Structures are given as structure tokens and as C-alpha cells.
Amino acid sequence: MSLKDQIAEFNAKRDRPPEVMAIVHRGNEYVKESGASGLRIGERAPDFALPNQRGEIVRLSDRLSMGPVVLNFYRGVW
Amino acid sequence: MIRSLGADLMAISPELPDNMLTMAEKHAIPIDILSDATSEVMKKYRLWFEVSAEVKALYLEKFGLNLEKYNGAGRWELPVPATYILDTGGIVRAGQADPDYTVRMEPAEVVVAIRKIVGG
Numbered sequence: 001m002s003l004k005d006q007i008a009e010f011n012a013k014r015d016r017p018p019e020v021m022a023i024v025h026r027g028n029e030y031v032k033e034s035g036a037s038g039l040r041i042g043e044r045a046p047d048f049a050l051p052n053q054r055g056e057i058v059r060l061s062d063r064l065s066m067g068p069v070v071l072n073f074y075r076g077v078w
Numbered sequence: 079m080i081r082s083l084g085a086d087l088m089a090i091s092p093e094l095p096d097n098m099l100t101m102a103e104k105h106a107i108p109i110d111i112l113s114d115a116t117s118e119v120m121k122k123y124r125l126w127f128e129v130s131a132e133v134k135a136l137y138l139e140k141f142g143l144n145l146e147k148y149n150g151a152g153r154w155e156l157p158v159p160a161t162y163i164l165d166t167g168g169i170v171r172a173g174q175a176d177p178d179y180t181v182r183m184e185p186a187e188v189v190v191a192i193r194k195i196v197g198g
Binding site for chain 2 (some may be wrong): 002003004007011020023024025026027028030031032034035036037038039040041042043044045046047048050051052053054055058060061063064065066067068069070071072073074075076077078
């Protein structure tokens with residue numbers, strides 16, 4: 001099953017009330033209007049150095065020297 | 079699958095390192111879970127936003143979710159959920175960013191994008 005189908009199934013089970021979904025939807029529109037739209041295809045990804053879960057500093061450019069990188073931005077474990 | 083193609087996988091959130099995982103998880107997870115505790119990287123990638131007052135109230139009152147517990151005091155800040163596939167020159171070869179967190183890049187598309195880079 002595709003991720004899209006799995007998410008659709010999850011959403012159907014969760015069945016959030018319309019007034020809650022309206023707030024979530026307005027929140028998403030607010031973010032779109034803020035201009036936070038991310039990088040474009042073909043653009044160079046800015047380098048960074050951040051600590052990982054074991055406190056080790058990970059530098060993007062170091063990893064790129066070893067191969068392609070899949071970068072995922074997520075909101076949190078909650 | 080992603081790693082067997084020679085690609086590295088890293089995940090970035092605004093959460094403080096101590097709040098992210100248990101000690102066992104920290105050592106068991108084979109990918110890098112990175113903490114952007116100053117929001118600097120989210121901003122560089124143009125993904126950073128401050129949660130609207132209305133959504134903040136929803137999280138606090140309806141979901142019992144206080145982002146400050148995870149992100150630190152005063153940090154009602156999040157990234158637009160996003161996935162980028164970078165070639166070895168750091169160029170974005172494929173990707174997706176959508177404020178609607180239920181819209182995600184298909185893992186199969188990620189694999190296709192890596193295959194195009196490595197020629198596999």
C-alpha cells in the first residue's frame with residue numbers, strides 16, 4: 001500500500017471533528033502565505049552542522065562526500 | 079532500501095536533543111536524528127514558521143500538546159514537513175514540502191530519485 005493510502009486510512013479512522021479540521025486547514029494556509037515553501041529543485045542545499053541523537057556533530061557536506069543524502073524535516077516525535 | 083543504494087538518511091526537527099528519544103532508541107536507530115535547536119537550518123531551507131495563535135490554542139486546549147516541552151521555552155516553531163533528495167554535489171534533485179503534514183513524498187519516489195543519481 002502506498003504511503004498516501006496509509007495516511008488516508010489513518011485519517012478516516014481518526015475522524016476529527018469539522019471545527020478542528022477547519023482550524024488545521026486555516027493554519028496550513030497561514031503557513032503557505034508566510035512564504036515558507038522550501039528549496040527548489042536544482043537549488044544547492046545549504047550546508048549545516050547539527051548534533052544527532054548521540055550528541056555527535058553531523059555535517060551535511062561530509063555526508064555528501066560519501067554519497068547522496070535524503071533529508072527529511074519533521075515536526076517532532078509527538 | 080535507501081541505504082543499500084548508498085544514500086544516507088537524516089531527519090531534522092526543532093526538538094531539543096534530550097527530549098527526542100530514550101537512550102536505547104538513541105543507539106538502536108541507524109539514521110541520524112538531528113536537532114535544530116536554534117531553528118537556523120529550518121530558516122536556511124525556508125521551511126521555518128511560527129505556529130499561528132489559533133493552532134497554538136488548538137494544540138494546548140484540545141490536544142494537550144505543549145510544543146515548548148519538546149522545543150524549549152517560547153519555541154512555538156516548526157518546519158514545513160519536507161523531504162529532499164540531494165546528489166553528491168548537494169543539489170536538490172527531487173523533493174517535496176507541504177504545510178499539510180498528511181501530504182508526504184512517497185518512499186517509492188525517493189528510491190526512484192536516488193536510483194537516478196547513482197545510476198542503479
